[in-house]
Amino acid sequence: MTTSPDGQHARLALATCAELPELDPDDVPLRTALEARGIATDVVVWDDPTVDWGTYQHVLIRSTWDYTQRPLRFTQWTKQVEASSVLLNPAGVVAWNVDKTYLRDLEARGIATVPTIWLDPARNFDSRAIHTRFPAFGDFVVKPTVSAGSRDTGRYRADETPQRSQAIMHAKNLLGVGRWVMIQRYLTQVDSAGETALVFVEGEFSHAVRKGPLLQGPYREGDQEGLLYREEVMTPRDASEAELELARRIIGLLPEVLGLDGPLLYARVDLIPDDEGNPVLLELELTEPSLFFEHAPGAVDRFADAVAARVTAG
Ligand SMILES: Nc1ncnc2c1ncn2[C@@H]1O[C@H](COP(=O)(O)OP(=O)(O)O)[C@@H](O)[C@H]1O
Ligand SMILES: [Mg+2]
Known part of the structure; x- marks a missing residue:
């Protein structure tokens, strides 16, 4: 167990977003399971400017779901945390994983993988170019490459003109703010x-x-x-x-x-x-x-054991 100069065990930060200051309900048993293993935790909002991340030996990312509208700020935060703490999972992994490319x-x-057509915002696709990339039959999905919780994600019918127009608008709006877009057949x-x-x-x-x-x-x-x-x-x-x-x-x-x-x-x-x-x-x-965790008996204990082993190893 890592100890601070005053003999206290170092605290573990569980990173969340401002909208979930007490974590997602699914993670509440995790906190209890960690405390039962002698790991003191603080729930900390990732973009709270007043937090001194250096006070935490380890930072575990949990419900930080509001980063999808500002992924750059989020990946910068992961690097900042990693300069003084152990980030789980590491910043390099996060940088690769926040974008579905x-x-x-x-x-x-x-x-x-689900077959995907990728639209690069730098290519300035016009409506026709987007339209020709949609499938001719069945349903299809338009979504940004950076997303969580199905945000900014829509399902459209390929053979209905109004829906195709809506899908074009959807893709254009995402591309217009510099976001990469994915088109997939709806499976x-x-x-x-x-x-x-x-x-x-x-x-x-x-x-x-x-x-x-x-x-x-x-x-x-x-x-x-x-x-x-x-x-x-x-x-x-x-x-x-x-x-x-x-x-x-x-x-x-x-x-x-x-x-x-x-x-x-x-x-x-x-x-x-x-x-x-x-x-x-x-x-x-x-x-x-x-x-x-709540859907699988023993899952929270397995995870808490793994976190405790990492924290104890320093
Ligand atoms: N090609 C697809 N076919 C069927 N369902 C899809 C497809 N793409 C997305 N979905 C639905 O939308 C949800 C969110 O999409 P996903 O790619 O998982 O992004 P997110 O990062 O927002 O979770 C999925 O859980 C699934 O229900
Ligand atoms: Mg998903």
């Missing part, structure tokens, strides 16, 4: 099968949960005004062999992709089924994933 690095290494098996989130602790599979489908229709400006994230319906789930195999392969690639010399404290792999029912990677969450 990381999916291309994994796809290049043979990981099945409809999500509507019945849902999404599977697989949580890994120190590189080992811990538990899985089912997330219900989230996208009903077009994105409308102001829809999520004042909302940090879209309401999610989580239930326990046993991951299939195919899901476990893919998730383990992704986790196994991270040391090479990120130049790590050991596993990450936490990682969450979000998979959805493609049209044949095979799992494909939707998102790899190494920054601020909900870990869904």
Whole structure:
């Protein structure tokens, strides 16, 4: 256990956002489990200018979900914290992971990902150029590469002209403020099968949960005004062999992709089924994933043990 000059154990900061000053409810049992292991914690708002991060030996990122509108400020903060503390996960990992263009690095290494068309804001696409990149049939999704909690994400019908126009406006608005945009076919098996989130602790599979489908229709400006994230319906789930195999392969690639010399404290792999029912990677969450402790017995203790081991090792 790290001790300060006055003999007190160093405190651990759990980083959150101003809207959740007491953490997300899912993380409240984590705090209790850490205190039970002798780890004193403070819940600290990541962009609070009055905080002296140097007083914390370790900073654990949790519910910092409001960074998506200012990712640069967030990644600068991670570097600032890392100058005086141990940040979990590290700043270099966060910098790679806050922008979903990381999916291309994994796809290049043979990981099945949701097929995506990427729009670079520097290319100044006009409406027609955007329109020709949408699929002709079925539903499709328009979303920014930097997002969390389904923010700024919409689902559109390819064969309905008004919806295509809305989708063009949506993409244009994101590109207009310098954001990269992703276009994906909506993988409809999500509507019945849902999404599977697989949580890994120190590189080992811990538990899985089912997330219900989230996208009903077009994105409308102001829809999520004042909302940090879209309401999610989580239930326990046993991951299939195919899901476990893919998730383990992704986790196994991270040391090479990120130049790590050991596993990450936490990682969450979000998979959805493609049209044949095979799992494909939707998102790899190494920054601020909900870990869904309440849906898996023992999960909070496994994670608290892992955090305690890191903090104790100094
Ligand atoms: N291509 C897609 N097919 C089906 N559902 C999708 C697709 N893309 C996004 N979604 C839905 O939108 C949600 C949010 O998208 P996601 O890529 O996970 O971004 P975020 O970082 O906001 O969680 C997903 O949980 C899923 O329900
Ligand atoms: Mg997601």
